[in-house]
Amino acid sequence: MRNWSGKGMLGVILVFVSTVSGCQRGVFSFGDSLTDTGNLYFISPRQSPDCLLPPYGRTHFHHPSGRCSDGRLIVDFLAHSLGLPYLKPYLAFKNAALPLPDLHHGLNFAVAGATALDTAFFQERGFTVDVTTNFSLRVQLDWFKEFLPSLCNSSSSCKKVIGSSLFIVGEIGGNDYGYPLSGTTAFEDLVTYIPQVISVITSAIRELIHLGAVTLMVPGSLPLGCNPAYLTTFATMDENQYDQAGCLKWLNTFYEYHNQLLQIELNRLRVLYPLTNIIYADYFNCALQFYYAPEQFGFGGNVLKVCCGGGGPYNYNETAKCGDAGVVACDDPSKYVSWDGYHLTEAAYRWMTKGLLDGPYTIPKFNISCFTGETIGDFNSYAME
Numbered sequence: 001m002r003n004w005s006g007k008g009m010l011g012v013i014l015v016f017v018s019t020v021s022g023c024q025r026g027v028f029s030f031g032d033s034l035t036d037t038g039n040l041y042f043i044s045p046r047q048s049p050d051c052l053l054p055p056y057g058r059t060h061f062h063h064p065s066g067r068c069s070d071g072r073l074i075v076d077f078l079a080h081s082l083g084l085p086y087l088k089p090y091l092a093f094k095n096a097a098l099p100l101p102d103l104h105h106g107l108n109f110a111v112a113g114a115t116a117l118d119t120a121f122f123q124e125r126g127f128t129v130d131v132t133t134n135f136s137l138r139v140q141l142d143w144f145k146e147f148l149p150s151l152c153n154s155s156s157s158c159k160k161v162i163g164s165s166l167f168i169v170g171e172i173g174g175n176d177y178g179y180p181l182s183g184t185t186a187f188e189d190l191v192t193y194i195p196q197v198i199s200v201i202t203s204a205i206r207e208l209i210h211l212g213a214v215t216l217m218v219p220g221s222l223p224l225g226c227n228p229a230y231l232t233t234f235a236t237m238d239e240n241q242y243d244q245a246g247c248l249k250w251l252n253t254f255y256e257y258h259n260q261l262l263q264i265e266l267n268r269l270r271v272l273y274p275l276t277n278i279i280y281a282d283y284f285n286c287a288l289q290f291y292y293a294p295e296q297f298g299f300g301g302n303v304l305k306v307c308c309g310g311g312g313p314y315n316y317n318e319t320a321k322c323g324d325a326g327v328v329a330c331d332d333p334s335k336y337v338s339w340d341g342y343h344l345t346e347a348a349y350r351w352m353t354k355g356l357l358d359g360p361y362t363i364p365k366f367n368i369s370c371f372t373g374e375t376i377g378d379f380n381s382y383a384m385e
Ligand SMILES: *[C@@H]1O[C@H](CO)[C@@H](O)[C@H](O)[C@H]1NC(C)=O
Pocket: 021, 022, 023, 367, 369, 370
């Protein structure tokens, strides 16, 4: 199954001769609903919450766009900052449903609901697996390899185009932990999943490097202990379980542990592949600012509340989710971090992108000279678009 594992040494040699550098001319991304820009349209049955129903897309596209937000995602803002068009979903290309003029600009392989580990992993452990999530990182990588001949035909042309693209691997893993979290898994057992998830992510990175990738951005997990859906599910009277912002400490500790292990593995990869640029995107601390200093971002008062939700202390209701009949969105999503309980608002994603590009939240820092210098817009007026 892990058929690339024997290629380690060969990969190192290939990478040493790959000296492509300079600015990114395309973006290829893998992941889940934090990154999916429309692959969701092409899979069935529909998911819950159903990101293909209004009011998804309300703020920016003014209709559901296949993104699980009211507007654009981090990957959209990054592509824009690189002077590239928004990333098209691979399945639109595969199904010939959309004209795709220039594949060199990149393509998005992320699918909402996707896990890092294969679906079989969860089935073997007795979890009820949502069939719509059968688009693991392995499956997405296989798509990329199937797609490659449409991008380039010779080993030198592939090296060139792959080497000058940015590969975004993740965020992925959030849904993997969702399965054990939905059951009665003890914290000690939950932790045992982390190395397995990380191992799949690092294998994917190695495989992409063997294919010629030079610049890779690998996001860690968000602080999902501040996620209104989880805050609702794991609500407790024990105040000691909450931090000063009202987030669940044990959950954030868990995701921080995932991020620590991920960074340890990224450091190993940097040693193995010294000519690559492996950038860790610290989604956790970047988003944590929202909860600790909400006023700075215009989120005061609503920071743990859902914009599009069906009631309850966090305005998240398991039986009345965003997109369901009768569930209305807040008037101004730019005042909220959480769009639907699981996914962030365009405003939060925009602030996060700013944190990644300008702030200290990428390790090492992005080479800004490669960016177009275009700002990602006026932070206060976009809600009027
Ligand atoms: C940043 O990218 C520019 C353009 O490719 C290059 O000239 C410069 O050396 C890079 N800087 C760093 C620190 O890598």
